[in-house]
Amino acid sequence: MANEVKKVNTIAIADIKNINAITDADLKKLNTLEFTGTVLNAWQGSRGLFAGGRAVFTRLATNEYINIASTSGTSDASGDLDYARSTPTGVSNKARIVWGPGYTDGSVVTQMDYQNPANTTACQDFGDISVAIQSSGGAATNATSGNWNGGRFAGGDSWSNNIEAITIASTSNATDIGSAHETSAEGAGLSNATYGIRAAGYIGEGVVRQNFDKWTIAGPTGSATGVDTGDLNATTYWLCGSEDDSRGVLAGGNDNS
Amino acid sequence: MARITDIQYITMATGTSTVDMGTLQDDAIEEGDGCSNIGRMIFSGRGAGGNSTAPTELRVISIQSTNDADSGMDLDTGRMGAGAASGNSS
DSSP, rough: OOOOOOOTTTTEGGGOOEEEEEEEETTOOEEEEEOOOOOOOOTOOOOEEEEEEEETEEOOOOOEEEEESSSSSSEEEOOOSOOBBBBBEEESSSOOOEOOOOEEEEEEEEEOOOEEEEEEEOOEEEOOOOEEEEEEEEEOOOEEEEEEEEOOOOSSSOEEEEEEEEEEEEEOOEEEEEEEEEEBBEEEEEOOOEEEEEEEOOTTTOOEEEEEEEEEEOOOOOOOEEEEEEESOOOOBSSSEEESEEEEEEEEOOOOO | OOOOOOOEEEEESOOOOEEEEOOOOOOEEEEEEEEEEETTEEEEEETTTGGGOOOEEEEEEEEESSSEEEEEOSSSOOOBBBBEEOOOOO
């Protein structure tokens, strides 16, 4: 069964919520074309959160949220991080987002923080990543488990190939459950219900990754091994990534040229 | 250290395809992250202002089409290197 309807009057089908008041859950065909509807990933919801980062050189503890479907307006304050940090890649089960490790002024933040995206309650301590990394290669989730691939060790000139795992619903330290195909940091993480993909990344001046590292997402008692499955169009790091149920999109970044 | 404008996608089920979706129209973005709901990826990051400007602008890509644009939304606090994720609103 496949969705044969891609657009209606140039509007992508994923952007259409109702057709003549009928939702995609009730619509079966459109002019004889099969319509199977659009699928929301189990780790994604209507609210988008942006956590931490840096305002030029000062690391931020503040988080903000937007309504992803909105087309105007300014973000609202969400719950703050327990510790300010940059590059805290996140994993979610819709009701809880866990923010990963990061870098703050002069030191690594190994603590992961968690929050309920629906309210403004401050983040709480989830537990620690098992190695002191100041940025990951990318995070992935299936809504039950959260994984972080690779990372840049404290000090900034060596890199991890760990795949770190948590159960999103249960606070605990992360567990190293296996090895990425190779070390990398500051790539982009993509998820589907089965796989995580780390796209590209950085391992030192002049050495930038181009490949995809794909692994089966697992919890702390599982295991994972990254496999090189292909290449992005160019060596890239610091790129933006996210996904729907079929595509992972990668945008921008730096080619280190 | 060149910011790039490429937008690519891969098919999640295979993780092998790399397909050109176009280019970022307004400004190349680096040191950013994105979050999605059905069909829309919203992302932040730093652009032409480089390391001296923490931008508030949020951008949007329609995941199943080939364009990007200013989302019309802004962050209250300018930032680069933020993490992004999505979840429930209630």
